[in-house]
Amino acid sequence: MNYPVVLHPDKLLKKQAKKVEAITEELIVMLDNMYETMVAHDGVGLAAPQIGRSLRIAVIQADEEDDILELINPEIVSFEGETIDVEACLSIPGKYGLVPRHDRIVIRYFDREGVEYELEADDYFSRIIQHEMDHLDGILFIDKATRLMSEEEMVQYMEELEND
Numbered sequence: 001m002n003y004p005v006v007l008h009p010d011k012l013l014k015k016q017a018k019k020v021e022a023i024t025e026e027l028i029v030m031l032d033n034m035y036e037t038m039v040a041h042d043g044v045g046l047a048a049p050q051i052g053r054s055l056r057i058a059v060i061q062a063d064e065e066d067d068i069l070e071l072i073n074p075e076i077v078s079f080e081g082e083t084i085d086v087e088a089c090l091s092i093p094g095k096y097g098l099v100p101r102h103d104r105i106v107i108r109y110f111d112r113e114g115v116e117y118e119l120e121a122d123d124y125f126s127r128i129i130q131h132e133m134d135h136l137d138g139i140l141f142i143d144k145a146t147r148l149m150s151e152e153e154m155v156q157y158m159e160e161l162e163n164d
């Protein structure tokens with residue numbers, strides 16, 4: 001089942017999401033539906049506030065061939081470096097932005113079985129995780145962007161990068 005995606009400037013997107021206290025049957029169904037919703041919208045990540053649920057949960061799949069990453073109560077343990085790159089968001093259609101993020105992060109999170117994991121991520125993967133984790137604190141990429149762009153401006157920016 002696909003959820004409707006909550007769109008900016010809905011106040012739900014600005015709320016601090018609540019910690020998951022127990023992994024229930026309902027939560028498992030929600031994780032499956034979140035993944036379906038993300039894929040249906042050609043997204044690479046989706047956080048629970050984006051489907052109107054104020055919970056610290058995100059689903060991520062940077063590439064079709066990657067495993068699905070389900071983050072429950074994720075926390076950043078350490079980080080290093082900084083890079084600026086283009087981001088977009090399913091909740092803010094048609095907008096792009098240049099957003100500074102940590103290069104490399106280590107996170108701790110729980111999976112749907114309630115098992116705790118530590119994960120190191122860098123580059124694009126690290127960027128997606130940070131974008132989704134920001135959603136759990138009510139932060140959107142437009143809040144952090146050093147420059148906002150329309151689709152045409154983004155395409156032009158990418159072309160200039162390639163020609164450099």
Ligand SMILES: [Zn+2]
Pocket residue numbers: 088089090091131132135
């Ligand atoms: Zn987003």
